[in-house]
Amino acid sequence: MGEVDPAFFQALEHRPSLQNVEAQGIPVIDLSILSSPDASLEDLVKKIGDACRDWGFFQVVNHEVPLEKREKIFNASKKFFAQPKGEKIKIRRDEKRVLGYYDTEHTKNVRDWKEVFDFTVQNPTIVPASYEPDDKEVTEWYNQWPEYPPELREVCEEYAKEMEKLGFKLLELIALSLGLKADRFHGFFKDQTTFIRLNHYPPCPVPNLALGVGRHKDAVALTILAQDDVGGLEVKSKSDGEWTWVTPTPNSYIINVGDIIQVWSNDAYESVEHRVKVNPEKERFSVPCFLNPAHYTWVKPLEAIANEQNPAKYRPYNLGKFLVTRKGSNFKKLDVENIQISHFRVSDLSDKLEGALSINT
Numbered sequence: 630m631g632e633v634d635p636a637f638f639q640a641l642e643h644r645p646s647l648q649n650v651e652a653q654g655i656p657v658i659d660l661s662i663l664s665s666p667d668a669s670l671e672d673l674v675k676k677i678g679d680a681c682r683d684w685g686f687f688q689v690v691n692h693e694v695p696l697e698k699r700e701k702i703f704n705a706s707k708k709f710f711a712q713p714k715g716e717k718i719k720i721r722r723d724e725k726r727v728l729g730y731y732d733t734e735h736t737k738n739v740r741d742w743k744e745v746f747d748f749t750v751q752n753p754t755i756v757p758a759s760y761e762p763d764d765k766e767v768t769e770w771y772n773q774w775p776e777y778p779p780e781l782r783e784v785c786e787e788y789a790k791e792m793e794k795l796g797f798k799l800l801e802l803i804a805l806s807l808g809l810k811a812d813r814f815h816g817f818f819k820d821q822t823t824f825i826r827l828n829h830y831p832p833c834p835v836p837n838l839a840l841g842v843g844r845h846k847d848a849v850a851l852t853i854l855a856q857d858d859v860g861g862l863e864v865k866s867k868s869d870g871e872w873t874w875v876t877p878t879p880n881s882y883i884i885n886v887g888d889i890i891q892v893w894s895n896d897a898y899e900s901v902e903h904r905v906k907v908n909p910e911k912e913r914f915s916v917p918c919f920l921n922p923a924h925y926t927w928v929k930p931l932e933a934i935a936n937e938q939n940p941a942k943y944r945p946y947n948l949g950k951f952l953v954t955r956k957g958s959n960f961k962k963l964d965v966e967n968i969q970i971s972h973f974r975v976s977d978l979s980d981k982l983e984g985a986l987s988i989n990t
């Protein structure tokens with residue numbers, strides 16, 4: 630192995646410890662009660678609400694996603710990434726075709742030690758043609774499928790159906806836990822921009838300097854992640870700020886609240902920072918599904934939650950414009966911070982300023 634490109638090196642304060650702090654608290658929630666039609670959901674809804682509030686993360690077991698479908702997508706993913714780079718870059722993403730293979734993602738401007746393959750659940754996926762606020766034109770994102778392995782497309786499409794089913798169940802439970810009607814979120818996903826990513830983290834000679842994915846929050850509604858038994862995911866604990874290792878639980882899914890649920894819930898549930906450590910000997914595979922609403926959604930605190938006592942903490946933002954801005958910036962190392970929900974946060978200062986202006990006009 631030659632010299633490692635310093636583009637992968639984290640700043641001193643973000644370098645990972647090689648010791649893992651085991652998670653005591655990230656709850657493992659059993660969903661089996663969902664298959665008994667007459668059972669009361671009260672306990673389950675409370676567990677989900679507590680987990681969303683206290684951790685922003687939880688794992689689910691007995692989720693009814695067939696193990697076979699999970700094994701198939703992991704096997705196909707291994708076959709795809711095991712090919713020479715020359716094969717993989719045949720479906721490399723670029724500024725026009727934003728889906729497919731790439732290995733140059735930067736998180737917070739540091740290069741991630743990983744390669745990925747992205748596909749959307751709806752094909753094509755409709756998004757704005759540009760990030761210019763006044764440009765009303767839309768465009769279509771198409772999936773790019775590799776020649777090898779030939780089963781990849783079918784396996785991915787089958788897996789996507791399972792993720793949608795589980796995703797809707799989880800969204801219902803989360804809605805109930807916020808005191809909303811179970812189907813409150815469904816409408817947002819009619820023309821969803823949900824995408825699934827195959828992640829491959831090769832063994833890394835500098836696991837003390839680099840990260841598989843640097844610290845970040847997921848800018849989507851909800852993430853459903855399958856990880857293999859190597860482990861690497863760390864979550865920043867809300868209670869003490871420690872990076873906490875998520876011990877792989879066989880055949881479980883890790884669920885995390887994304888930025889959009891944070892905004893919808895007006896900060897009742899927060900999108901929590903997480904990162905991925907790499908391993909000097911073992912490669913690791915994971916498959917996150919990022920549940921994301923339609924591009925025309927204006928993301929803002931829900932009326933049933935934000936009110937006079939609990940004023941909206943965010944200004945509405947257009948999801949499609951947000952998404953297109955982010956996708957565009959993935960290709961390059963930026964001099965500025967990537968677009969974040971915090972840019973739409975109503976700050977006390979701007980409130981006061983706005984107040985002052987409205988008095989003066």
Ligand SMILES: O=C(O)CCC(=O)C(=O)O
Nearest residue numbers: 828842856862905915917
């Ligand atoms: O691979 C993982 O465990 C998590 C990946 C992740 O956080 C992401 O892709 O957003």
Ligand SMILES: [Fe+2]
Nearest residue numbers: 845846847903
């Ligand atoms: Fe993430």
